[in-house]
Amino acid sequence: xxxxxxxxxxxxxxxxxxxxxxxxxxxxxxxxxxxxxxxxxxxxxxxxxxxxxxxxxxxxxxxxxxxxxxxxxxxxxxxxxxxxxxxxxxxxxxxxxxxxxxxxxxxxxxxxxxxxxxxxxxxxxxxxxxxxxxxxxxxxxxxxxxxxxxxxxxxxxxxxxxxxxxxxxxxxxxxxxxxxxxxxxxxxxxxxxxxxxxxxxxxxxxxxxxxxxxxxxxxxxxxxxxxxxxxxxxxxxxxxxxxxxxxxxxxxxxxxxxxxxxxxxxxxxxxxxxxxxxxxxxxxxxxxxxxxxxxxxxxxxxxxxxxxxxxxxxxxxxxxxxxxxxxxxx
Numbered sequence: 001x002x003x004x005x006x007x008x009x010x011x012x013x014x015x016x017x018x019x020x021x022x023x024x025x026x027x028x029x030x031x032x033x034x035x036x037x038x039x040x041x042x043x044x045x046x047x048x049x050x051x052x053x054x055x056x057x058x059x060x061x062x063x064x065x066x067x068x069x070x071x072x073x074x075x076x077x078x079x080x081x082x083x084x085x086x087x088x089x090x091x092x093x094x095x096x097x098x099x100x101x102x103x104x105x106x107x108x109x110x111x112x113x114x115x116x117x118x119x120x121x122x123x124x125x126x127x128x129x130x131x132x133x134x135x136x137x138x139x140x141x142x143x144x145x146x147x148x149x150x151x152x153x154x155x156x157x158x159x160x161x162x163x164x165x166x167x168x169x170x171x172x173x174x175x176x177x178x179x180x181x182x183x184x185x186x187x188x189x190x191x192x193x194x195x196x197x198x199x200x201x202x203x204x205x206x207x208x209x210x211x212x213x214x215x216x217x218x219x220x221x222x223x224x225x226x227x228x229x230x231x232x233x234x235x236x237x238x239x240x241x242x243x244x245x246x247x248x249x250x251x252x253x254x255x256x257x258x259x260x261x262x263x264x265x266x267x268x269x270x271x272x273x274x275x276x277x278x279x280x281x282x283x284x285x286x287x288x289x290x291x292x293x294x295x296x297x298x299x300x301x302x303x304x305x306x307x308x309x310x311x312x313x314x315x316x317x318x319x320x321x322x323x324x325x326x327x328x329x330x
Contacts, residue, residue, distance in 0.1 A: 019183040019217075022156035026119065026177055027055035029163035030089060034060050037167060041081060043067060044091045045074040051091035051121045052179045071096040075104035075116070082114040087167060094120040094135020094176065098142060109172045110147040116172050123152070123176040123213065124264030124293065125306045131297030135176075140269035142174040143242045149195060150242040152176045152264075154216035155185035158239055161193035169195060176213060185217045186237075198245035200252070204234035207321055208256035210249060212238045212271050215262040215291075215312065222317040231325065238271065246278055253284050258324060260289045262317060267292035287328070289320055 022028075034040045034056060042056045046069045057064040067074050071092050078088035090097075097105065097120045109116045123135045142150045149171060153159045159178060166173045191199065201216070202223045211219040216237045223233040236252050238245065253259055259279075261272040272290030279286060293310055307313055311320075 019185060021181045021183050023181055024052040024055060024179070025156040025159045025182050026163055026179070027052040029160040030056045031059045033164055033167045034063065037087065039085060040087045040089065040167060041065065042089050042091070043074055043078055043081075045069055045071045045096065047092050047121070050179065051093075051119065051177060053089075053091045053119075056089075071101040072104050075101045075118070076108050078116045079104070079108035079112075079114050082109075082116050083112075087115050087117070089117045089119055089167075091119045091121065091177070093122045093133060094138040095122070095133060097174070098135065098138040102141060105142075105148070105172075105174070106145045110145045113147050113171050115170055117166050118172075118174045119177050120174065121177040121179050123178075125298060125303060125310065125312060126178070126214070126264070128301050128303050128306060130300040134298055136266050136293050136298065137269070138174075138176070139241055139263075139265050139271070140273075143274075147172060148242065149173045149240070150175075151195070151240050152213035153178065153193075153239055154211075154213055154237060156182040157184060157186040157188045157191055158193060160188070161191075162239065165193055165195055178214060183217060185220065193239060196240050196243040196245060198236050198238040198240070198248040200234065200248070201237050202233070202235040204232035205256060206231050206325070207233040207258045207260060208236060208252040209233055209260045209262060209317070210236045210238055210252065210271065210275055211262040212241060213264045215264050218312070218314045218317055219262050221314040222321070225314065225318050226321060229322075231321065233321065241271065241274070244274055244278070246282075249275060249278055250282050250284060253279060253286050256286075258287050258289070258321070258328075260291060260317065260321060263292040264312060265292055266295055268295050287324070289324055291317055291320060 041063045209219040263271040267290040
């Protein structure tokens with residue numbers, strides 16, 4: 001949960017009030033990766049300040065490259081470096097990595113299964129700068145590319161573990177980035193990220209919430225609130241959108257009466273659509289609520305205001321579940 005208020009400047013991030021937080025967890029994790037792997041390099045398209053790669057730049061200036069405001073060149077250069085044995089981590093915004101450099105991501109990287117890691121900031125409604133900067137459809141675009149692994153971490157723990165995991169994974173990866181002051185939600189002692197595996201964080205028999213990205217924090221909070229009213233809600237965290245953990249989703253679907261998907265992304269083509277496709281393919285008949293963004297560009301405004309207006313808060317998850325259970329009760 002963050003503070004309400006005015007639209008922040010591009011380099012600012014919302015203050016985290018409800019949980020402990022970590023500053024720039026991706027950048028710090030990448031420094032650790034680079035210490036053990038001399039083949040890791042960092043690149044950005046003039047967005048180092050805004051994508052938390054600063055710690056890596058400061059620690060390894062000879063392995064850091066700013067290609068300027070040229071996202072297509074960023075991906076092409078990274079592809080070339082990967083062909084010569086380097087492991088490039090490229091940072092930019094979701095909208096630039098997908099909308100602007102989509103063909104380069106698909107052909108220069110994924111077509112040849114090159115070992116390029118795309119780290120994409122400002123996912124969904126994490127910025128108030130409107131449709132030009134809000135990456136609300138990037139997961140759909142990224143998941144449509146063959147050979148590309150797609151990951152949406154939920155917190156600082158996830159970001160650290162994902163950064164380490166994808167450095168050791170041989171192949172192209174698209175990872176959403178939570179930047180600045182990032183909440184600490186998952187316990188690093190008990191949680192273990194694995195590419196392609198979902199994690200059941202909370203058990204429950206009445207409702208199953210399938211969440212990804214920052215919505216997992218809200219899903220966990222919603223489960224706690226619902227428990228106070230006798231509604232037992234399970235939470236399945238799905239950090240990897242591609243490959244998707246079909247077995248975990250089907251197992252959850254078979255054990256609850258109602259399914260809910262929660263994502264910081266448009267619901268058309270995102271996690272909700274993927275889950276619906278799985279249910280149809282596997283012949284699982286189950287009510288499904290999709291919580292996410294509508295099929296439209298979002299206006300400018302403060303992040304708390306936009307997340308409230310478009311239903312990404314814990315209170316919206318709780319209200320939708322309670323309303324659905326009420327109308328379906330005998």
